[in-house]
Amino acid sequence: MILLTRKAEFSASHYYWNDAWSAEENERVFGKCSNRNGHGHNYTLEVTVSGEIDPVSGFVVDLKELKDVLEREVVRVYDHRHLNLEVPEFKTAIPTTENIALAVWKRLDGKIPDVKLHRVRVYELPDLFADYYGEP
Amino acid sequence: MRAYLGRRYRFSASHRLHSDAFTDAENQAIYGKCNNPYGHGHNYTIEVVVGGNVDPATGMVCNLVELDSCVQKEILDRFDHTNLNTQAFFQRTVPTTENFNIEVHRLLQAAFKQAELISIRVEETSNNSFEYPVPMIRQRLIAKQGRTNPA
Numbered sequence: 179m180i181l182l183t184r185k186a187e188f189s190a191s192h193y194y195w196n197d198a199w200s201a202e203e204n205e206r207v208f209g210k211c212s213n214r215n216g217h218g219h220n221y222t223l224e225v226t227v228s229g230e231i232d233p234v235s236g237f238v239v240d241l242k243e244l245k246d247v248l249e250r251e252v253v254r255v256y257d258h259r260h261l262n263l264e265v266p267e268f269k270t271a272i273p274t275t276e277n278i279a280l281a282v283w284k285r286l287d288g289k290i291p292d293v294k295l296h297r298v299r300v301y302e303l304p305d306l307f308a309d310y311y312g313e314p
Numbered sequence: 315m316r317a318y319l320g321r322r323y324r325f326s327a328s329h330r331l332h333s334d335a336f337t338d339a340e341n342q343a344i345y346g347k348c349n350n351p352y353g354h355g356h357n358y359t360i361e362v363v364v365g366g367n368v369d370p371a372t373g374m375v376c377n378l379v380e381l382d383s384c385v386q387k388e389i390l391d392r393f394d395h396t397n398l399n400t401q402a403f404f405q406r407t408v409p410t411t412e413n414f415n416i417e418v419h420r421l422l423q424a425a426f427k428q429a430e431l432i433s434i435r436v437e438e439t440s441n442n443s444f445e446y447p448v449p450m451i452r453q454r455l456i457a458k459q460g461r462t463n464p465a
Binding site for chain 1: 315316317318319320321322323363368370371372373374375377378379451455458
């Protein structure tokens with residue numbers, strides 16, 4: 179088995195807010211991330227897949243195909259969007275880095291031919307990331 | 315659902331690699347320029363990974379502010395702009411980055427209770443990094459491969 183990682187980038191805005199809480203509670207828990215006008219990040223997505231190397235092509239996965247899947251399933255939906263207001267999964271889930279990693283996994287799982295999704299890593303900043311391995 | 319949060323921190327410190335168990339000549343042979351009696355320094359990066367269930371109310375594994383303040387107090391305030399050899403722990407242990415990595419893990423394991431501490435990666439330079447412990451999720455993967463080195 180071998181692991182292969184492909185990166186993609188997107189830029190989006192978001193805010194953190196739980197409707198079940200008061201404004202004060204949201205501000206206490208989420209700090210400046212609770213500003214309802216939103217703020218934005220340049221996100222970097224790292225998708226790692228696992229599989230066997232095809233003896234004929236020498237590929238574990240066709241990189242062009244993987245790139246196209248990332249573009250179609252994630253980047254086109256998230257890039258230059260307001261995640262809370264324009265992306266369906268974040269109508270209910272707060273678009274934290276953790277929840278974005280979970281959502282990207284759901285979007286990609288089963289969509290990449292020949293390989294298994296191993297890890298989704300989302301960088302919100304170069305010094306802050308979340309990993310999801312498909313664990314329940 | 316279980317996810318992992320990773321956060322990177324930076325600090326600068328000096329050290330000298332030298333063991334009383336060896337002669338001066340042996341220390342020089344083993345540690346090379348890192349044995350310079352005057353010491354030398356690095357800009358270190360520490361990558362902390364914690365894991366846990368994503369809280370449906372917050373969307374978070376843990377509160378980042380709490381992780382930051384814990385690492386600030388336990389690691390950065392203690393080690394930044396110091397000579398690692400003067401630290402209590404390194405009176406009996408050579409301050410290699412391997413040993414430093416284990417000490418950082420021990421300090422955070424004792425102090426951070428808001429999520430499970432999964433692993434610590436220390437970059438001594440952009441070319442050298444160490445990771446301890448090996449996270450369970452990767453251990454399972456290594457076990458599944460059945461061997462760690464090609465025959």
